[in-house]
Amino acid sequence: MAARLLxxxxxxxxxxxxxxxxxxxxxxxxGRPPGLGIVLVGDDPASAIYVRLKLKSAGENGLxxxxxxxxxxxxxxxxxxxVDRLNRSDAHDGILVQSPLPDAMGPDAERRxxxxxxxxxxxxxxxxxxxxxxxxxxxxxxxxxxxxxIELLERSGIGIASQRAVVIGRxxxxxxxxxxxxxxxxxxxxxxxxxxxxxxxVARQADILVSAIGRPGFVTADFVxxxxxxxxVGTTHVTxxxxxxxxYIAGSVRRETFNRRGSLVVGDVHPEVVDVAGALTxxxxxxxxxxxxxxxxxxxxxxxxxxxxxxx
Ligand code: GUN
Numbered sequence: 001m002a003a004r005l006l007x008x009x010x011x012x013x014x015x016x017x018x019x020x021x022x023x024x025x026x027x028x029x030x031g032r033p034p035g036l037g038i039v040l041v042g043d044d045p046a047s048a049i050y051v052r053l054k055l056k057s058a059g060e061n062g063l064x065x066x067x068x069x070x071x072x073x074x075x076x077x078x079x080x081x082x083v084d085r086l087n088r089s090d091a092h093d094g095i096l097v098q099s100p101l102p103d104a105m106g107p108d109a110e111r112r113x114x115x116x117x118x119x120x121x122x123x124x125x126x127x128x129x130x131x132x133x134x135x136x137x138x139x140x141x142x143x144x145x146x147x148x149x150i151e152l153l154e155r156s157g158i159g160i161a162s163q164r165a166v167v168i169g170r171x172x173x174x175x176x177x178x179x180x181x182x183x184x185x186x187x188x189x190x191x192x193x194x195x196x197x198x199x200x201x202v203a204r205q206a207d208i209l210v211s212a213i214g215r216p217g218f219v220t221a222d223f224v225x226x227x228x229x230x231x232x233v234g235t236t237h238v239t240x241x242x243x244x245x246x247x248y249i250a251g252s253v254r255r256e257t258f259n260r261r262g263s264l265v266v267g268d269v270h271p272e273v274v275d276v277a278g279a280l281t282x283x284x285x286x287x288x289x290x291x292x293x294x295x296x297x298x299x300x301x302x303x304x305x306x307x308x309x310x311x312x
Contacts, residue, residue, distance in 0.1 A: 003230070003277035011155050012148075012289035016061060019296050023062040026303055034303035035064040036094040036123065036295075037086040041079060042072035042102040046237045051098050057292045063299055064091060072102045076109050080116045087118040093303035094123035096295065099173060120306060123298040126172060134177060137184045140305060141298045146178035148290025149210060149231050150185070158208070158229050158279060161186035166206035168192045168199070168219070168268070174212035174233050182208070199223070211268035217247045219269045227278035233287050234268030247271055 027033045036058050040051045051067065058065035068082050079097070086095045095117045101109045114122075119129035125143035133139045153160055165187040169175035175191060183189045187208065192199050203209055203223040211219045212233035224230060238244060244264055248254040248271060258264040267283030274280055281287055 003274050003280040006152055006156050006229075006231075006279055006281045006286060008148075008152060008281060008286040008289045011152055012293040014155065015151060015290075015293045016057075016296065019293070019300060020061055023296070023300055026300060026307070027062060030303070030307055032091065033062055033064045034094070034299050035066070035089070035092040036096065036299045037066050037068060037089070037092045039068045039070070039079070039082055039086075039095070039097045041070045041074055041098070041105070044100065044102075046235075047098045047100070053292050054096070054295055058296060058299070061296055063296065066092070072104065074105075076105050076112060079105070079109075079113055083113060083116045087116075087121065093121060093306050094295075094299040095121045096124055120309070121302060123295060123302050124173075125177065125298070131172070131177075134180050137180075141301055142181060143173060143177040144294035144298060145174050145212075145233060145287060145291045146181050147298075148294045149178060149233070149287060150181050151294070152231070152281065152287065152290055153208070153229070156279065160208065163187050163207040164190075164205055165208040165210065166190045166192060166203050167210045167212070168203065169210075169212035169233075171212065178210055178212065178233075182210075213268055215268055216243055216266040217268070217270040219273060221270065221272045221276045224273050224276045226276055228276075229279040230269055230273055230277040230281070231287065232267035232269040232281050232283050234266070235283060235288060236266050236268075237263055238266045239263045 038051055038054060055065050055067055070079060086092050097113050099110055114126040117127055119127045122130050123141060125141050130141055134142050160182060165182045167175050167179045170191050170193045179189045179191050190202060192202055200223045204225050206228055208229045210231040214234050214236050216236045216238055244255060244258045265284050
């Protein structure tokens with residue numbers, strides 16, 4: 001039997017409907033909307049799409065959202081000075097610097113920029129203070145994509161406590177916070193990565209398998225225990241035909257989309273997994289919409305905490 005497809009868009013709509021009145025209430029109380037500053041450096045096409053979605057969603061849901069763009073040639077010092085300005089701005093409660101940064105900025109640029117964001121404005125949950133709080137299970141704001149996955153599981157009626165969870169990928173943005181959020185909900189968690197031996201064997205023990213590595217179709221049927229829940233966080237923009245033809249059969253909707261557009265967003269999970277998993281998030285339309293709505297939620301939370309702290 002084919003897996004149940006978990007509709008991320010419907011769950012994101014549900015969360016948005018809950019958050020919107022709280023955003024309006026904040027605006028009435030504070031005399032201004034919660035404010036978000038997004039910084040985009042360079043012209044990576046995928047990042048431009050994500051940032052556009054974030055700005056659109058913020059604007060449509062009552063937030064003030066400002067985009068700061070810097071060219072790919074910008075220096076790290078220029079980027080940090082934009083972040084500093086947003087740190088000092090009274091109108092901005094949240095700051096998001098879109099990852100990845102251009103390679104030319106240097107290998108530790110991302111870490112230095114995330115460190116430079118004021119901890120109370122860290123709506124991504126990437127600042128060391130936010131990460132430390134998450135490790136100790138007292139988060140104020142946790143990373144959006146993994147938090148969205150938890151919402152998706154809970155609202156789909158998929159139990160986490162006492163389940164075996166395997167997370168493929170150990171990034172600071174998804175893999176590590178994902179593992180911690182699952183652990184704090186009493187899953188037994190294993191993190192796999194590029195140096196894991198017998199990855200498929202380990203993955204096959206999972207009741208909940210999360211993949212976040214950005215390798216199209218990497219998770220094949222042999223990685224999946226029959227009936228398991230599979231969460232696909234991968235979103236790779238594929239432009240080469242060979243990859244599309246390896247994954248999708250001739251005449252399929254996905255191949256037709258590729259033929260029309262010349263590119264396709266592809267997850268980590270191979271299409272054949274639909275015949276083994278019990279539940280599965282599609283790409284697109286699975287985790288992606290939750291990432292966007294969790295940013296609204298995190299920005300509202302940051303705004304509320306700032307307002308409370310000011311009243312003290
Ligand atoms: N790039 C991919 N996902 C994210 C995210 O959640 N936050 C930021 N800032 N950049 C990203």
